[in-house]
Amino acid sequence: MFEDGLIFLNELFLERLNYVIYVVLLLIGLHAMIAKNNFIKKLIGMSIFQTAIILFYVSIGVKEGATIPIYLPEHDPHGEQAYATGGPEALTVEQVTSYANPLPHVLMLTAIVVGVATLGLALALCQKIYQGYGTVEEDELMAKLEKEDASSRKPKTHPAGKSSSKPEVSSRAKRSGTNSVGKTTAPQAKKSSGARKTKAPVKKATRKSDQKKGDSK
Amino acid sequence: MKNTSLIPVVLVGFLLFYASTDFPEWGDPQSPASSSPVSSHFIAKTGVDTEVPNMVTAVLADYRGFDTMLETVVVFIAGMAVLAILRNFSRKKPVKRGHEVSVEPDLIVTNTVRLVVPVIQIFSFYVLAHGHVSPGGGFQGGVLMGASFILIALSWDLERALTRFPINRCMVVAALGILLYAGIGVLSMALGGEFLDYAELEKVLPVSREMARYHAMLGVEIGVGFTVTAIMFALYANLSSRGRLEGGL
Incomplete structure (x- = not known):
């Protein structure tokens, strides 16, 4: 039992140290993305996560006793050897093992640049959120959004809510209609027209609040 | 929590x-x-197929040409999206905050940058054009070129960099890069091959099929370099000035 564990640790930390490093980096990034409250810190976590993946790929491309994936002078398609034999020749199996795997490098090359572009996009979104709400802390932002939702509901006497589904809205409107019946003793026939009327202002109000989100502050 | x-x-x-x-x-x-x-296959046949010594470049621009083209499009779209999110056309003067002070650009910094920027730009051309035979290529050269403009913006101010590379020209250059890439693909299609099948370009270039792929790869890398240069600088210019394109850091 103890020896098995020792072999496991030996395999993990001596022969596969690259995987340990990438897993640790990946976990740091994952934890930052989940637990941190600040959007910028979340983005830093995302970058660390990305770096872990890049490290994983590049470390897989390593080959013992191999050189970088650029042809040595003796295999160079424009080298003296190629001229002597009248053009480059395909490499043999032994020669192939002397070059590192080019594929992970290619994949990560594009991933790095696209990662920078997406990071820039995410930072732009963060900046816009900060312009709109004055904070990039998740809990403060959520509190402000809740407040705004509540204040957009207040001006109307009836419970406007979010007007998500049709039957819900009509039932709410009916309820408000009955309330108004109790107060003003309006005729029953106006109920349905009231239901129709109340729907439109609700939508307008939510739209206005949406616009305010973008413009104000 | x-x-x-x-x-x-x-x-x-x-x-x-x-x-x-x-x-x-x-x-x-x-x-x-x-x-x-x-x-x-890539290691054994790259020299025979394309005569490019750098396998990474050959795989990037030729064997996986579609992938690289659309990655470039992703970079372009990200730049456009940042522009769309942040662009602020209002002529109002931005409110000055407490920590902002206006200082003349430092003499030592600007003179150093004056010396360094041409070297960076020439090196970026070298990295881009020499990507076939040594580590390098369009992405790396483009990032270096974009970094040189960012350096100008950092050491003087954003306006100075924008007079050299206006944001409208940024977008034109970025689109031109993708157009160049896709144009080479379409040209090879018009000459009887498939999309991005560079070997067909031998009909318009005075070289063999392999060398046609070699040269088409250079054209493709230049396209990638254009897009990456422009988008890197556009990202910096927009993010550092909150979309106003003035003042900056």
Whole structure:
């Protein structure tokens, strides 16, 4: 039992140290993305996560006793050897093992640049959120959004809510209609027209609040 | 709250550590990635197919040409999106904050940058054009070129960099890069091949089929370099000035 564990640790930390490093980096990034409250810190976590993946790929491309994936002078398609034999020749199996795997490098090359572009996009979104709400802390932002939702509901006497589904809205409107019946003793026939009327202002109000989100502050 | 987030982290960590003992050892020549027919084919045949000594460039621009083209489009779209999110056309003067002070650009910094920027730009051309025979290529050269403009913006101010590379020209250059890339693909299609089948360009270039691929790759890399240069600078210019394109950091 103890020896098995020792072999496991030996395999993990001596022969596969690259995987340990990438897993640790990946976990740091994952934890930052989940637990941190600040959007910028979340983005830093995302970058660390990305770096872990890049490290994983590049470390897989390593080959013992191999050189970088650029042809040595003796295999160079424009080298003296190629001229002597009248053009480059395909490499043999032994020669192939002397070059590192080019594929992970290619994949990560594009991933790095696209990662920078997406990071820039995410930072732009963060900046816009900060312009709109004055904070990039998740809990403060959520509190402000809740407040705004509540204040957009207040001006109307009836419970406007979010007007998500049709039957819900009509039932709410009916309820408000009955309330108004109790107060003003309006005729029953106006109920349905009231239901129709109340729907439109609700939508307008939510739209206005949406616009305010973008413009104000 | 913070402790509950540890649960998925620990779970994922346990699974990944548990799985990593099944992965190949460090530098194992017999690992699945190294012994796969795909990478063996790339290593063995790149010289014969394209006469490009740098396999990474050949795989990037030729064998995986579609992938690289659409990655470039992703970079372009990200730049456009940042512009759309942040662009602020209002003529109002931005409110000055407490920590902002207006100082003349430092003499030592600006003179150093004056010396360094041309070297960076020439080096970026070298990296871009020499990407076939040494480490380099369109992405790296483009990033270097964009960095030189960012350096100007950092040492003087954003206006100075924008007079050299206006944001409208940025977008034109970025679109031009993708157009160049796709144009080479369409041209090879018009000459009877498939999209991005560069070998067909031998009909318009005075070279062999292999060397046609070699030269088309250079054109494609230049297209990538254009797009990356412009988008890197556009990202910086927009992010540092909150879309106003003045003042900046």
